[in-house]
Amino acid sequence: MPELSLLLIIVLLLVLAAEFVNGWTDSPNAIATVVSTRVMSPAKAVVMAAVLNIVGAIVTGTAVAFTIGTGIVKPDIINLNVVAAATLTVVVWSSVAALYGLPTSESHELVAGLAGAGFATAGSAVLLWSGWQKVLIGLGFSTILGFLFSTVIMTGLYWLLQGISLSTVRSTFSKLQILSAAFTAFSHGSNDGQKFMGVFTLALVLGGVMKEFTVPLWVMLLCGTVMGIGTATGGWRIIRTMGFRLTKLEPVGGFAAQTASGLAILLASSFGIPLSTTHCISSAIMGTGASRRLTSVRWGLARSIVITWLVTFPACAILGYVFAWLLNRIF
Numbered sequence: 001m002p003e004l005s006l007l008l009i010i011v012l013l014l015v016l017a018a019e020f021v022n023g024w025t026d027s028p029n030a031i032a033t034v035v036s037t038r039v040m041s042p043a044k045a046v047v048m049a050a051v052l053n054i055v056g057a058i059v060t061g062t063a064v065a066f067t068i069g070t071g072i073v074k075p076d077i078i079n080l081n082v083v084a085a086a087t088l089t090v091v092v093w094s095s096v097a098a099l100y101g102l103p104t105s106e107s108h109e110l111v112a113g114l115a116g117a118g119f120a121t122a123g124s125a126v127l128l129w130s131g132w133q134k135v136l137i138g139l140g141f142s143t144i145l146g147f148l149f150s151t152v153i154m155t156g157l158y159w160l161l162q163g164i165s166l167s168t169v170r171s172t173f174s175k176l177q178i179l180s181a182a183f184t185a186f187s188h189g190s191n192d193g194q195k196f197m198g199v200f201t202l203a204l205v206l207g208g209v210m211k212e213f214t215v216p217l218w219v220m221l222l223c224g225t226v227m228g229i230g231t232a233t234g235g236w237r238i239i240r241t242m243g244f245r246l247t248k249l250e251p252v253g254g255f256a257a258q259t260a261s262g263l264a265i266l267l268a269s270s271f272g273i274p275l276s277t278t279h280c281i282s283s284a285i286m287g288t289g290a291s292r293r294l295t296s297v298r299w300g301l302a303r304s305i306v307i308t309w310l311v312t313f314p315a316c317a318i319l320g321y322v323f324a325w326l327l328n329r330i331f
Helices: 006-025 027-036 042-059 063-070 080-099 106-122 129-160 166-206 217-232 236-245 251-270 277-292 299-330
Strands: none
Touching (some): 006 080, 027 166, 042 166, 063 166, 063 251, 080 166, 106 166, 129 277, 166 251
């Protein structure tokens, strides 16, 4: 095995730092509803999410990892500084947003950071349209399917549960919501966990440790575990925004939102589409509230979240460019 250079070690640590931040700021979205409906305590929900994020990241293949590692920028014309700049962008942007309790998309931060850093290093020819097509499809999956699936599921449940007492509905869906939260955490790992596996493997290829892009099992285990540790460390501000402030949720609504987002995320993962799990879960929660009545959603807060989404792409592309420009001059 080739000797690891100092630069490669630094880059790999940055990738793991970004994966940790992903678990800290993004994974809590998967359990926000189960905490807000008081079906599970925050501590138990976080542990469950951490474990199932790891499992989801390991057992669902590497299609998303392959898209991120080989489909966003051309691996043969970039260097380790590009990976370092992109992951540093994720760490900085997510950490700042988390201070304000705003859910951000590590997916969009990562691809925008890669694009900006790649452009600073090799010009516009660095971008690969095939991967960006999947990113654009992911935008549709996360914003439209999450909202649509949750609206359909919630409307169907309203129809099915007519005549059943509220106490029975709450008791039943309190139990079912634990399963839907577990499903969402698993599907989150299947998509978000794979993204940083892809970047980690890309760094190994660029550093000369691997000759071709294949995600080893030890990389899956390492990245999945780091993401799980990040989830277990907190993320309460994100949980509060998503689960308590966006709309008032009952267990049946939490079940609908989690099931809808889990289905959309897992569907995207099966096609190797990197999507924003944050967008997907946020949209599903909005769809659940809107199916009850439009005024149930706090649209002012929703607007702030959407603005953050829109700003993320250009801001992180600029950050990636600046970080890569600096790193290319240092190394």
